[in-house]
Amino acid sequence: MIKTRIRSKMFYSYLHDPSAIAGSVILTVFVLSALMAPWITPQNPYNLEEVSLEYFLTPPIWMEGGQMPYMLGTDDQGRCIFSTIIYGCRTSLVVGFSVVLIAGTFGIIIGLLAGYYGGKLDTITMRLADTFYSFSTTLLAFLFLGIFGKGSVSIVIMAICIAGWVKYGRTMRGSVLEVKQEAYIMAAKATGASDIRLLLKHLMPNAIPPIFVIVAVDLAVVIMLEATLSFLGVGVPLTEPSLGMMVAIGKNYIYAGMWWMIVFPGAALIFLVVGINLFADWLREELNPKIERKG
Amino acid sequence: MATYIARRLIQGIFVILAASMFCFIIFQYMGDPVLNMVGQYASFQEIEEVRQNLGLDKPLYVQYGRFLWNAVHGNFGKSYVTRVPALGLILERFPATFELVSLAVLMAFITGVVMGVVVALKPYAWRNRLIMAGSLAGISIPTFLIGILLIMVFAVFLEILPAFGRGDTLQIGFWRTGLLTVSGLRHLILPAVTLAMYQLAVLLRLTRAGMREVMTEEYIKTAWAKGLPPRKVIFKHALRNVLIPVVTITGLQFGELIAFSIVTETIFQWPGMGNLLLTSIYEGDQPVIVTYIMLAALIIITANIIVDILYAMINPKIRYD
Numbered sequence: 001m002i003k004t005r006i007r008s009k010m011f012y013s014y015l016h017d018p019s020a021i022a023g024s025v026i027l028t029v030f031v032l033s034a035l036m037a038p039w040i041t042p043q044n045p046y047n048l049e050e051v052s053l054e055y056f057l058t059p060p061i062w063m064e065g066g067q068m069p070y071m072l073g074t075d076d077q078g079r080c081i082f083s084t085i086i087y088g089c090r091t092s093l094v095v096g097f098s099v100v101l102i103a104g105t106f107g108i109i110i111g112l113l114a115g116y117y118g119g120k121l122d123t124i125t126m127r128l129a130d131t132f133y134s135f136s137t138t139l140l141a142f143l144f145l146g147i148f149g150k151g152s153v154s155i156v157i158m159a160i161c162i163a164g165w166v167k168y169g170r171t172m173r174g175s176v177l178e179v180k181q182e183a184y185i186m187a188a189k190a191t192g193a194s195d196i197r198l199l200l201k202h203l204m205p206n207a208i209p210p211i212f213v214i215v216a217v218d219l220a221v222v223i224m225l226e227a228t229l230s231f232l233g234v235g236v237p238l239t240e241p242s243l244g245m246m247v248a249i250g251k252n253y254i255y256a257g258m259w260w261m262i263v264f265p266g267a268a269l270i271f272l273v274v275g276i277n278l279f280a281d282w283l284r285e286e287l288n289p290k291i292e293r294k295g
Numbered sequence: 296m297a298t299y300i301a302r303r304l305i306q307g308i309f310v311i312l313a314a315s316m317f318c319f320i321i322f323q324y325m326g327d328p329v330l331n332m333v334g335q336y337a338s339f340q341e342i343e344e345v346r347q348n349l350g351l352d353k354p355l356y357v358q359y360g361r362f363l364w365n366a367v368h369g370n371f372g373k374s375y376v377t378r379v380p381a382l383g384l385i386l387e388r389f390p391a392t393f394e395l396v397s398l399a400v401l402m403a404f405i406t407g408v409v410m411g412v413v414v415a416l417k418p419y420a421w422r423n424r425l426i427m428a429g430s431l432a433g434i435s436i437p438t439f440l441i442g443i444l445l446i447m448v449f450a451v452f453l454e455i456l457p458a459f460g461r462g463d464t465l466q467i468g469f470w471r472t473g474l475l476t477v478s479g480l481r482h483l484i485l486p487a488v489t490l491a492m493y494q495l496a497v498l499l500r501l502t503r504a505g506m507r508e509v510m511t512e513e514y515i516k517t518a519w520a521k522g523l524p525p526r527k528v529i530f531k532h533a534l535r536n537v538l539i540p541v542v543t544i545t546g547l548q549f550g551e552l553i554a555f556s557i558v559t560e561t562i563f564q565w566p567g568m569g570n571l572l573l574t575s576i577y578e579g580d581q582p583v584i585v586t587y588i589m590l591a592a593l594i595i596i597t598a599n600i601i602v603d604i605l606y607a608m609i610n611p612k613i614r615y616d
Contacts, residue, residue: 228439232557
């Protein structure tokens with residue numbers, strides 16, 4: 001009963017928050033166009049048969065020298081900017097969702113165990129988390145990739161996960177410590193429920209809501225991180241499309257006035273991240289009981 | 296308290312040891328330094344000789360011990376590329392990075408906290424909604440993009456600020472500063488703003504969230520009820536308590552700051568440590584990479600321990616175990 005009331009209350013506040021709606025619409029548009037990339041783009045920029053050097057550095061179509069079908073112009077290899085952006089968003093979203101899923105799962109498990117069992121396990125994992133946190137996900141991913149090389153998208157995902165689990169682990173642990181005190185957990189324990197049953201059936205579902213806020217914020221952070229790593233040249237390999245790499249290529253032509261190679265991929269990245277953050281902001285205020293909401 | 300500090304120090308030493316082990320592994324598994332030294336036409340005998348001279352035929356733990364011993368004495372070997380001691384190479388770049396980072400942090404902290412307080416007091420005024428929208432943009436635009444966009448606007452289109460390098464510098468003792476010349480200061484503006492932007496947005500949002508929570512507390516209501524002037528309530532009673540977590544989080548994000556300084560230095564070709572690191576990574580210059588990692592670890596751990604101790608001193612609620 002209470003659950004449905006909370007849910008409908010959340011839905012109500014969602015419908016009355018324009019920025020939450022805008023955010024989720026933006027995210028949906030990006031996800032859909034990334035999924036349908038081959039059907040909505042004029043060219044697959046990473047299929048050499050479709051790319052022609054003949055059309056390199058073409059400006060957007062509304063400028064002099066612009067050419068169909070290169071709506072937003074082309075880069076120095078003759079790749080269509082619009083298509084590369086869509087394919088690049090695909091990489092961003094794949095990396096983003098994979099990291100959130102892998103680091104999230106790992107963090108939740110660690111947080112559950114550390115919070116429930118406490119003691120040495122708790123001390124060790126949380127000290128480890130503190131250390132990773134102070135070195136920061138960005139620095140660790142950068143060093144890892146810089147040293148062990150860039151081979152594929154999955155190595156980038158792995159590198160971000162090294163310290164990426166910490167936020168989830170800490171939040172989950174804190175949440176578990178609170179839920180553990182509840183009477184129904186004691187009751188379940190008293191009835192002789194096994195540890196696994198207690199963890200999975202009673203603790204996990206009740207301790208997990210704070211994780212949702214982290215997932216939303218983290219998705220945006222990871223997408224920016226992937227772009228940053230690729231911009232620096234330690235991210236995804238040259239054979240994969242990436243918004244960060246597009247900006248890095250455009251940087252070579254910054255004084256030649258070829259702004260479209262930077263502005264369009266940059267704008268796409270900002271839109272995507274702002275969309276996610278708008279939604280995350282709403283979610284945070286919604287799930288934080290400490291702040292009064294009034295208009 | 297003393298045991299608490301001792302415990303934190305021991306913990307710090309453990310982390311440094313872990314970092315050194317990581318660095319040792321880099322040396323072991325990334326390319327063979329011997330082949331690097333003798334060249335590709337050396338005979339098998341010559342290679343073995345160099346290996347023995349370097350002690351690379353000894354068991355791993357002996358080698359690790361030597362690595363540690365040398366590291367403690369600041370000897371990380373010579374750069375493969377420039378053939379000068381790696382530590383000297385990095386320390387030479389330190390002033391450039393230090394000036395950039397400290398100016399950025401100062402700017403971010405002052406603007407971030409002041410704006411955070413202003414916004415928290417009247418969260419629904421349209422001007423403050425605008426600031427919040429701006430801060431959302433601040434955390435939604437990655438540092439590298441901020442830098443590139445600033446270059447496009449101020450260096451390419453308006454042509455009013457330089458975008459590359461450090462400009463004219465003055466050598467004072469071992470310190471090479473860019474703060475005393477007009478050209479040096481002009482060169483500092485864009486990189487410092489770029490680096491400050493992300494932190495500014497984070498600090499603003501932290502301060503605002505903290506202030507909004509604290510303003511609903513009983514002791515603030517009491518302060519208002521006593522008839523204290525708003526200045527006193529806001530700055531003496533509320534902000535003080537908000538600043539504790541804000542400062543802590545800033546202090547604990549040193550790693551992030553170092554990472555973003557690498558990005559900023561790369562974009563603006565700022566001749567600092569981060570720029571050197573990225574070049575060394577491209578060139579596979581292991582001694583420089585390893586030295587950088589050890590220094591970064593040392594700086595981060597020191598900052599952490601200082602923050603923890605200060606925090607324990609300010610906040611009597613903390614448990615010392």
